[in-house]
Amino acid sequence: MTQPLQEEFKVFQQMENELKAAHPGKYVLIKDSKLIGTYNSPSEAISEAYSRFGNVPFFIKQIATQ
């Protein structure tokens, strides 16, 4: 059985450079290999994640600044 969020982590690493250029410092939400959105704070990302998906694994990470 695969560990949760392995796919999401891979997707984030693949998109990282593109995200750094377009959304530095913001928070990204990824679920099931899809980029759901970028947010100004972890609270906004968490709120969106729970509201949209419920109590399931989801991936939130701050995008590094350049």
Add this chain to the structure above:
Amino acid sequence: MPSFTIRDPQIRSTGMVAPVSVCIHSDAEAPFKKSGIELPKPINTHAKIDTGADRSVIGSGIAKLLGLKPAGVCSVDTPSSKNFLCYEYALRLVFPNDVVWQGIMLELPAAKESVEILIGRDILGHGALIYIGYDNSFSLCF
């Protein structure tokens, strides 16, 4: 802005330690209620405040006891391995006097489950910490 103060004559040896209740994140309550699952009871434990730690961590028992699902993954270097993947969880910390912080914390896996918490500069960066040595006390607010 509420704050709390802990006065401990042993503070020089034990460090800054505060009682804390660990709960699910407030945004997680609605999904629990919607699925008819009783909200997990808060875990009463202690948090050690460490200004030398850049990242706050929770013991490996907390996420399991609260039924939390991971909210992220982080690559961590340990003395014995590089790029070790650790999970992150969204949760809420309730300190004395209703001082609350909520956000994402890193779980440090260990051979033995624990409910210990370490508060580092990532969380302290959202608040104000005052340590008064001659009074054996510290205060924290967010």
